[in-house]
Amino acid sequence: MISDEQQDQAALYVLGLLAPHEAAAFESELSANAELRDIARELREAAGAVALMTPLQTPPASLKQRIMHEIAMKTEERTVIPLRRAPPGWVPWAIAAALAVFCGLLALDHLRLQRQLADIRAVDPLMQTTFYALAPSAPAPADAKATVAWQPGSQSGVIRISNLPAPEPGKDYQLWAVDAEHKDPISAGIVRVDKNGVAQIRFKPVEKAEHVKAFAISLEREGGVPKKEGPILLVGSA
């Protein structure tokens, strides 16, 4: 039997109105009480329905594109994350401690190597180049691909595209640099493929892009747009 007081707490809990310590105590009570969980669910459903009392407004269509683009970027990141995972938790503490010591030594060595690398990069343009592999996302053909060689120092790069059919009349492909310091992708110009779906183009973004996380190609109106509007066809990080 659930008391009125418990129901009161449940109502405040689903609305996020309990203080942290009260919420923690209530969660502990919830975990042990199936009937209370049912009440909390009912109250949550009622709270969800309250949102429907606001007059319906439609968000702009560009918001969906913005979100789908961010999701596509996150999917790219997801494929990279496993390579960076920390060692599994079953590694014995003793080995972890030993590794920590080695890591410290490696960190020092890494710093030294970074300094040397910076010196080399300063004199060798090839060493300043970062490569980005762009993979297709719907509606691009599954075998479409592109590679970007990007030189942050000169703020220029070269893109090579293959297996990307020419866009329909009235449309163009547009290249974008996704930079950590800019809210929106930075246009790097129109890219036109030949009849075989191939292109090799030198480009320069319209704004300075010092922290490029990824490059992407979208389908836009002919002549290009200042801010991305169309669907992303190819996207990839370094």
Add this chain to the structure above:
Amino acid sequence: MADVTATAQEMADRAMIARVGAGDQSAFGALYDRLSGPLYSLALKMLGDASDAQDALQEVFVQIWSRARTYDPEKSSVFSWAVLLTRSRAIDRLRARGRRLRVVVESKPDEARVAEATNASMVESAADTAEKSDEAARVRYVLNNLPSEQRQAIDLAFFGHLTHHEIASQLGEPLGTVKARIRRGLLKLREQLRT
């Protein structure tokens, strides 16, 4: 229990969220189409600024994408889960702004409320499907028919994000009374929507 009582829409939502959890971007797009209207409307009402509401909605959908696998149908429907996520993000933004949303709850006569609900339904009908409009109109009807003190307490708690202490202080009522009004109002709303 939740499975037994789930509506067809809830079942469809669960299927969509399961696909989203598996990384299906087209299912995510479909879920966006279904939820974005009500969630955007909520964010807009709470934040009072279209650009802020759009940013909040973007955060919510990115959160849905990354948390879809942790969605628990035993706790809530997909719709309610998404609504409460949106409300939470809007509250975070309000806190970041360093101010709380001031919600003026007037004790309007019932006729005025019905007129307001009718106007809101017209806005919605122009923008959305008849099915969604019916659902929203039903919720408004039920809410408008709650005792005014219960509706007022729910308004302040849900949209104003006032704590129960602040609501009690604003209404000049004992804390226990305010808690009971929120609870009774929500339970009555749920009960009425089930019938």
